[in-house]
Amino acid sequence: QVRLVESGGRLVQAGGSLTLSCAHSGGTFSSYYMGWFRQAPGKERDFVAAISWSGGSTYYADSVKGRFTISRDNAKNTVYLRMNSLKPEDTAVYYCAADTRFRAPRRADYDYWGQGTQVTVSS
Secondary structure, X not given: OOEEEEEOOOEEEOOOOEEEEEEEEOOOHHHOEEEEEEEOOOOOXXXXXXXXXXXXXXXXXXXXXXXXXXXXXXXXXXXXXXEOOOOHHHOEEEEEEXXXXXXXXXXXXXXXXXXXXXXXXXX
């Protein structure tokens, strides 16, 4: 069974930076297409970024393009989300997701999900 564990979320000031990590276990990590999503209070879960199996292709939501970077280390079974120039509207619970299939950007029907990590950006 695939297990995803996010970490790195915390309170940060606007303009600051943060790196989230998602550790993958229970399968061959390089076989999984990975995504990051976020959910703010009272809102739907939104796509943030995705990365292909080898890391050669990445996709971003328009709202984070140029500020966030998704990457993966297949030797460490981990996917990262580097977040720069954080804004209060980036406040949300951030989730990583995994699927063996390609998932088109913004599609949220991944097979596996983590429990999430809270990111709070103060103004």
